[in-house]
Amino acid sequence: MPQKIVKLSVQDVRFPTSLEQHGSDAMHTDPDYSVAYVVIETDGGTKGYGLTFTVGRGTEVVVCAVKALSGLLVGRTLEEIVADFRGFYRLLTSDSQMRWIGPEKGVIHLATAAVLNAVWDLWARVEGKPLWKLLVDMSPEQVVSCIDFRYITDALTEQEALDLLRKAKTGKAEREQQMLKEGYPAYTTSCAWLGYSDQQLTQLCTDALANGWSRFKVKVGADIEDDKRRCRLIRQMIGPDKIMMMDANQRWDVGEAVPWMTCLSPFRPLWIEEPTSPDDILGHCHNRVMFKQFLQASALQFVQIDSCRLGSVNENLAVLLMAHKFQVPVCPHAGGVGLCELVQHLILFDYISVSADLNNRMCEYVDHLHEHFTSPVVIRDAHYLPPKDPGYSCEMLQSSVETHRYPDGEVWLRLSADGPRPQ
Amino acid sequence: MPQKIVKLSVQDVRFPTSLEQHGSDAMHTDPDYSVAYVVIETDGGTKGYGLTFTVGRGTEVVVCAVKALSGLLVGRTLEEIVADFRGFYRLLTSDSQMRWIGPEKGVIHLATAAVLNAVWDLWARVEGKPLWKLLVDMSPEQVVSCIDFRYITDALTEQEALDLLRKAKTGKAEREQQMLKEGYPAYTTSCAWLGYSDQQLTQLCTDALANGWSRFKVKVGADIEDDKRRCRLIRQMIGPDKIMMMDANQRWDVGEAVPWMTCLSPFRPLWIEEPTSPDDILGHCHNRVMFKQFLQASALQFVQIDSCRLGSVNENLAVLLMAHKFQVPVCPHAGGVGLCELVQHLILFDYISVSADLNNRMCEYVDHLHEHFTSPVVIRDAHYLPPKDPGYSCEMLQSSVETHRYPDGEVWLRLSADGPRPQ
Numbered sequence: 094m095p096q097k098i099v100k101l102s103v104q105d106v107r108f109p110t111s112l113e114q115h116g117s118d119a120m121h122t123d124p125d126y127s128v129a130y131v132v133i134e135t136d137g138g139t140k141g142y143g144l145t146f147t148v149g150r151g152t153e154v155v156v157c158a159v160k161a162l163s164g165l166l167v168g169r170t171l172e173e174i175v176a177d178f179r180g181f182y183r184l185l186t187s188d189s190q191m192r193w194i195g196p197e198k199g200v201i202h203l204a205t206a207a208v209l210n211a212v213w214d215l216w217a218r219v220e221g222k223p224l225w226k227l228l229v230d231m232s233p234e235q236v237v238s239c240i241d242f243r244y245i246t247d248a249l250t251e252q253e254a255l256d257l258l259r260k261a262k263t264g265k266a267e268r269e270q271q272m273l274k275e276g277y278p279a280y281t282t283s284c285a286w287l288g289y290s291d292q293q294l295t296q297l298c299t300d301a302l303a304n305g306w307s308r309f310k311v312k313v314g315a316d317i318e319d320d321k322r323r324c325r326l327i328r329q330m331i332g333p334d335k336i337m338m339m340d341a342n343q344r345w346d347v348g349e350a351v352p353w354m355t356c357l358s359p360f361r362p363l364w365i366e367e368p369t370s371p372d373d374i375l376g377h378c379h380n381r382v383m384f385k386q387f388l389q390a391s392a393l394q395f396v397q398i399d400s401c402r403l404g405s406v407n408e409n410l411a412v413l414l415m416a417h418k419f420q421v422p423v424c425p426h427a428g429g430v431g432l433c434e435l436v437q438h439l440i441l442f443d444y445i446s447v448s449a450d451l452n453n454r455m456c457e458y459v460d461h462l463h464e465h466f467t468s469p470v471v472i473r474d475a476h477y478l479p480p481k482d483p484g485y486s487c488e489m490l491q492s493s494v495e496t497h498r499y500p501d502g503e504v505w506l507r508l509s510a511d512g513p514r515p516q
Numbered sequence: 517m518p519q520k521i522v523k524l525s526v527q528d529v530r531f532p533t534s535l536e537q538h539g540s541d542a543m544h545t546d547p548d549y550s551v552a553y554v555v556i557e558t559d560g561g562t563k564g565y566g567l568t569f570t571v572g573r574g575t576e577v578v579v580c581a582v583k584a585l586s587g588l589l590v591g592r593t594l595e596e597i598v599a600d601f602r603g604f605y606r607l608l609t610s611d612s613q614m615r616w617i618g619p620e621k622g623v624i625h626l627a628t629a630a631v632l633n634a635v636w637d638l639w640a641r642v643e644g645k646p647l648w649k650l651l652v653d654m655s656p657e658q659v660v661s662c663i664d665f666r667y668i669t670d671a672l673t674e675q676e677a678l679d680l681l682r683k684a685k686t687g688k689a690e691r692e693q694q695m696l697k698e699g700y701p702a703y704t705t706s707c708a709w710l711g712y713s714d715q716q717l718t719q720l721c722t723d724a725l726a727n728g729w730s731r732f733k734v735k736v737g738a739d740i741e742d743d744k745r746r747c748r749l750i751r752q753m754i755g756p757d758k759i760m761m762m763d764a765n766q767r768w769d770v771g772e773a774v775p776w777m778t779c780l781s782p783f784r785p786l787w788i789e790e791p792t793s794p795d796d797i798l799g800h801c802h803n804r805v806m807f808k809q810f811l812q813a814s815a816l817q818f819v820q821i822d823s824c825r826l827g828s829v830n831e832n833l834a835v836l837l838m839a840h841k842f843q844v845p846v847c848p849h850a851g852g853v854g855l856c857e858l859v860q861h862l863i864l865f866d867y868i869s870v871s872a873d874l875n876n877r878m879c880e881y882v883d884h885l886h887e888h889f890t891s892p893v894v895i896r897d898a899h900y901l902p903p904k905d906p907g908y909s910c911e912m913l914q915s916s917v918e919t920h921r922y923p924d925g926e927v928w929l930r931l932s933a934d935g936p937r938p939q
Contacts, residue, residue, distance in 0.1 A: 120610070120612065120615065121612050121613070121615075121616065122612045123612055123613070124612070124613060124616075125613065147613075147616055147617060148612075148613050148616045149613035150584060150611065150613040150614050151581075151584055151611075151613060151614040151617040151624065152617075153580065153584065154577065154580045154581045154584050154617060154623060154624065155617060157576065157577045158574075158577045158623065161573060161574055161576065161577050187543070188573065188574075189543065189544050189545045189547070189571075190544070190546070190547060190548065190570075190571050190572035190573040190574060191573050191574040192543065192544075193544065193547075193570055193571045193574065194570060194574040194577060194578060194622060194623050194626060195622050195623075196766075198621050198622045198802075199617060199618050199621045199622020199623050199624060199625070200577060200581065200617050200618075200622050200623035200624060201574065201577065201622060201623060202622070242769075243769060243793075244769055244770075244792055244793035245769075246769045246770070246771055247769065247770040247771055343619075346665075346666060346667055346668075346669045346670065347667075347669070347670040348669055348670055369667055370666075370667035370805045379621075382793045
């Protein structure tokens with residue numbers, strides 16, 4: 094029986110994280126971690142759940158964009174979508190009128206990710222598999238049929254992608270077993286948000302060390318003296334052998350980034366993340382065309398994919414394959430709301446079916462808001478354990494959605510009754 | 517008396533241009549030329565008008581984004597905004613939560629342009645000058661104080677910008693007189709939209725030649741045989757000495773673009789516009805950081821600024837100055853709804869106060885929808901004549917706004933009564 098998608102609903106769900114400075118960095122000083130949360134439903138009553146991550150104000154704009162896209166989805170069957178997933182991806186990203194307000198960037202691309210994430214979740218549920226396993230069990234031809242190669246054929250052709258996937262078949266079963274047993278290595282960003290006091294930072298770092306963490310990311314970029322003090326503190330606590338990364342969240346001009354990082358180099362960061370504009374060298378690449386150029390220019394040493402800023406699984410597959418071709422390790426972004434839940438599937442697929450390599454690779458982890466999901470991530474000894482429930486792990490608890498819906502959920506009604514919040 | 521902005525309203529206004537294939541190209545096969553139309557009002561009752569251009573579906577998302585930004589504007593005085601226009605630009609583009617859904621790209625940047633265009637219009641009206649004259653009369657220090665140099669100081673510093681503007685003072689008065697007398701050279705895109713028949717194309721080209729046009733842009737990219745036939749036809753009609761440009765509107769991969777253009781090279785195009793992804797080499801740059809890189813990489817030979825995709829006058833000033841530093845001629849995008857009305861101000865400023873050069877320079881012109889504006893462009897002998905009315909020339913007739921408002925304007929009610937339109 095074909096599953097016809099008959100309904101799409103989308104909600105603006107926000108968590109008031111700015112009250113305690115969780116997630117604060119040099120550019121996002123007061124984030125309220127939020128999602129545009131999508132639920133699709135088939136005529137058979139099966140549901141698929143998807144989301145994209147935002148940081149508060151503006152989520153309503155993404156919600157509006159999801160509604161604008163919904164007409165392209167509702168009325169189609171899951172079977173016809175996945176039979177030509179490349180075509181469906183292009184339908185969403187290249188609608189002859191809507192592409193003007195992107196294309197494949199900003200609000201409309203975030204909305205595309207939320208919608209497609211829900212479709213992938215639905216597909217995995219119908220197949221009764223967690224998403225990573227659905228991907229791992231696909232033939233190279235099936236994987237490649239999900240990718241839109243428009244604008245990247247000068248870096249990676251369909252044939253090359255097939256060859257890479259076929260070559261990686263060797264040892265696949267063993268790698269899957271290894272992942273089920275050991276999990277995928279993670280690093281933590283939970284200890285050193287910019288708005289945390291030194292005392293908070295010390296406490297969190299102590300706890301993390303006790304829990305087996307050995308890789309830590311620190312937010313930097315607002316004040317050089319602060320940065321030096323915080324980085325020194327962390328390096329002293331973790332010792333010389335553990336790994337430290339830094340993240341400036343787009344704060345600097347090119348001319349500022351170099352001397353600033355020279356000052357911080359004694360603390361031996363493995364990488365500096367987003368030193369400048371996301372449209373410049375390095376940075377938060379928003380689509381496969383940006384990643385392609387950075388790879389071609391050897392302008393990045395770590396590829397940080399994002400499950401919600403790229404166009405869902407489809408576009409992430411393209412980037413994973415390009416990264417493998419250019420032999421650059423992938424270390425996914427995560428955190429926020431649901432990003433850990435989503436991206437673990439992609440990095441498991443990458444290891445098992447594409448890169449077959451764990452050198453210099455790790456997946457970001459942030460210990461926030463997992464309690465709102467029906468299948469939250471499981472971390473053991475600083476590793477992500479492969480999810481077992483069918484789907485893409487981003488179904489939220491109905492009660493969490495209702496309480497945090499903006500602006501009429503209980504949490505927000507109570508906060509607004511307390512008076513206006515500082516901007 | 518300070519002018520406090522007390523109100524912002526925004527409307528979704530669409531023209532059903534797809535019915536007659538006006539504006540059609542290889543990627544936008546059925547555009548309904550549209551605007552998110554912004555009106556701001558001060559407590560003294562003065563109004564400012566701004567817009568950003570879109571092509572139909574999705575305009576409601578930009579409208580939603582304008583509403584999200586309005587809280588940053590309403591309640592401020594025009595005086596405090598223009599006293600620190602750089603700061604206000606950054607407030608809009610770097611709001612610590614909303615920047616996540618951009619930054620400075622896609623929906624939120626289009627919305628930023630619409631809002632800032634209205635502020636500039638208001639300022640020019642309060643000063644009783646057309647916008648180009650307001651700009652031309654500014655001191656170099658004032659011009660530079662409107663520009664956010666974040667992320668571009670490696671290509672252009674504030675001091676360099678000041679030096680360029682000071683150097684260009686020589687001959688400024690003469691150039692202003694010249695513009696008032698002769699106008700700024702234009703080229704036409706009205707003859708050769710992709711959806712037009714050969715007969716339509718021949719007729720329009722004949723008329724354009726009779727009206728003194730000597731520079732023509734042709735849409736290409738969907739079918740090579742069609743392209744050859746259409747380009748041959750136009751080259752035959754205009755003769756060997758007149759100028760032809762081509763525009764593929766992002767249709768090709770890099771590997772397709774080269775052989776395709778080799779086939780069309782016998783027709784001697786001056787440029788090929790948007791051969792591939794807007795995030796790749798060349799293309800519709802969406803902010804100053806993209807333009808900076810293309811200039812640094814010598815990857816474009818003509819800078820095509822856009823009055824509605826860049827962050828209004830402020831960001832266009834940055835790009836004009838960078839283009840001048842890198843000695844690349846500026847040939848603005850126009851057409852759509854209101855783009856000609858807006859961009860003429862910027863290119864007049866560029867000639868009078870920055871580049872002082874007309875070599876290889878011309879401003880696009882498309883003969884559509886000007887009748888909906890209170891101060892439409894005036895073209896004489898294929899030149900833009902400088903506007904004389906105060907403001908930024910994008911106030912629309914109230915009757916046009918009401919009739920074309922989507923979905924409840926008379927035009928759209930009538931069309932929907934006629935039954936569903938082909939997608």
